[in-house]
Amino acid sequence: MPSQRRHLRPDYGDVEYVSTGGEVREIKTYSYLNNLLAIEKENFDETPSRNCKWAGCPDYRPLNCNSFHELGLNNENLSHRSNLLGEGAYRAAYSLNLHIGNLTETVVFKEFSEDLSDKYLEYVRMEAYVMSRLASSQYIVDMYAFCHLSVLVENFPRGDMKEKAAPFLKRKNVTLYDTVDVNPLNKFTLTQKVKYALDMARGIEAMHSIDLIHDDLKLAQFLLGNNDHIKLNDFSRTKERVWDPLLKRFKVYRNSGRHGDCRSPEEYAEKELTEKIDIFSLGSIMFSLLTGLIPFDEITDEEEMMDKFMAGKLPFIDPRYKKRDSIERKFVEVMEDCWKFKPEDRPTAVEVARRLEELVMEESI
Structure with a gap:
C-alpha cells in the first residue's frame, strides 16, 4: 500500500x-x-x-x-x-x-x-x-x-468456481466411470448449472451493454456468493469496443491469448478479435459446469488442444446429455451455439441470457 x-x-x-x-x-x-x-x-x-x-x-x-x-x-x-x-x-x-x-x-x-x-x-x-x-x-x-x-x-468466502466446477483441472485423461449413465465430476445439480450459467451470462451481458469486452473469461473469474449467486470479477484485461466512423463499424483488436483452456479459436490463432470471444469462453465454462471437466481434458499437451480449437474441433459431448432431460438438452444446445467457430455465428450475451432464463423458468413450472 x-x-x-x-x-x-x-x-x-x-x-x-x-x-x-x-x-x-x-x-x-x-x-x-x-x-x-x-x-x-x-x-x-x-x-x-x-x-x-x-x-x-x-x-x-x-x-x-x-x-x-x-x-x-x-x-x-x-x-x-x-x-x-x-x-x-x-x-x-x-x-x-x-x-x-x-x-x-x-x-x-x-x-x-x-x-x-x-x-x-x-x-x-x-x-x-x-x-x-x-x-x-x-x-x-x-x-x-x-x-x-x-x-x-x-468478500467472497466461498471462493471462485474453478475447483467447484472442474475439480480435476490438471490436463489429464480422467476416468468417468459412466458406462451406465453420464457421471459429471462436479456436485452441481442441473438447476444449479443452469442458474450459475445464467448469472455468468448476465455478467457478460452487463459488460457488453456498455461496449466492454472482458477478454479473459475463465472459471476463476466467477465468484460464488453466500446467496448462491455468481458475480464476475477481474477486469484488468478489459477492452472497450471503439467505433470507427470511417469504416462504420466497431474496431477489432488483438491480444496475447495464446494460453488457457477457455479461449476462442481466433485468440489461439492470434487473429482480429471482437466481443464474441467472451461468448466462446462462456461455452467452455458451461462445458465445465455440465461435465466437471476442462475442454479436451484427455489431451495432455496444451499446444495440441489449441490446434484442435483452431481447426474447428470441439470437445466430445456424450449424446446421453441430450436424452436424459429436455432442460439439459437445451443447456447443451446453448453451449454448442456459444462454441460456433465463426464469431458472427455465435449468439449475443443478451440472447444467451434470455435462453438460459427460459430454462430456469421452465424448470420451475
Missing part, C-alpha cells in the same frame, strides 16, 4: 502530483494516452492497421480516492488488521475486517507491487473503471474504494 497519496490531473498530462507530509511536488510520468500508445507499440508492429488498435477507454476518468485513505490503511496496520488470502507475482489479496459504527464487514484488499511498470498501473485503473461503471449490476463484483495500485472489493 503506498504511504503517500498520488493524484493524477484530470487532463492526463505528463505531470503527476505527489503529496508527502503536506508538501506537494511534481514528478514526471507517462500520461494515460502515452500508456496506451506504449502498450499498442508493444503488442503490434511499427505501423499497426487502424483496425487493430488497442481498445482503451477514451472517456476514462480517475476515481476519487478519499474514501480509501479515510480507512487509514497502510503497510503497518495491514499486518495486524488483515489475513493474507493469496499472493502472486504481481498482486497480494488480504481479507480485512472494517469497523463502521456498530457494523463490521469483511472485505478484500488487493494490492499490486509498486515495482510494476506503467502498463500494469493501467490494468489496475481499468479494473476500477469497469467496476465503477457497472456498480449497479448485481452480477459484477462490488468495489468500495480504489487508489493507485490498491483496490477494496467485496
Whole structure:
C-alpha cells in the first residue's frame, strides 16, 4: 500500500502530483494516452492497421480516492488488521475486517507491487473503471474504494468456481466411470448449472451493454456468493469496443491469448478479435459446469488442444446429455451455439441470457 497519496490531473498530462507530509511536488510520468500508445507499440508492429488498435477507454476518468485513505490503511496496520488470502507475482489479496459504527464487514484488499511498470498501473485503473461503471449490476463484483495500485472489493468466502466446477483441472485423461449413465465430476445439480450459467451470462451481458469486452473469461473469474449467486470479477484485461466512423463499424483488436483452456479459436490463432470471444469462453465454462471437466481434458499437451480449437474441433459431448432431460438438452444446445467457430455465428450475451432464463423458468413450472 503506498504511504503517500498520488493524484493524477484530470487532463492526463505528463505531470503527476505527489503529496508527502503536506508538501506537494511534481514528478514526471507517462500520461494515460502515452500508456496506451506504449502498450499498442508493444503488442503490434511499427505501423499497426487502424483496425487493430488497442481498445482503451477514451472517456476514462480517475476515481476519487478519499474514501480509501479515510480507512487509514497502510503497510503497518495491514499486518495486524488483515489475513493474507493469496499472493502472486504481481498482486497480494488480504481479507480485512472494517469497523463502521456498530457494523463490521469483511472485505478484500488487493494490492499490486509498486515495482510494476506503467502498463500494469493501467490494468489496475481499468479494473476500477469497469467496476465503477457497472456498480449497479448485481452480477459484477462490488468495489468500495480504489487508489493507485490498491483496490477494496467485496468478500467472497466461498471462493471462485474453478475447483467447484472442474475439480480435476490438471490436463489429464480422467476416468468417468459412466458406462451406465453420464457421471459429471462436479456436485452441481442441473438447476444449479443452469442458474450459475445464467448469472455468468448476465455478467457478460452487463459488460457488453456498455461496449466492454472482458477478454479473459475463465472459471476463476466467477465468484460464488453466500446467496448462491455468481458475480464476475477481474477486469484488468478489459477492452472497450471503439467505433470507427470511417469504416462504420466497431474496431477489432488483438491480444496475447495464446494460453488457457477457455479461449476462442481466433485468440489461439492470434487473429482480429471482437466481443464474441467472451461468448466462446462462456461455452467452455458451461462445458465445465455440465461435465466437471476442462475442454479436451484427455489431451495432455496444451499446444495440441489449441490446434484442435483452431481447426474447428470441439470437445466430445456424450449424446446421453441430450436424452436424459429436455432442460439439459437445451443447456447443451446453448453451449454448442456459444462454441460456433465463426464469431458472427455465435449468439449475443443478451440472447444467451434470455435462453438460459427460459430454462430456469421452465424448470420451475
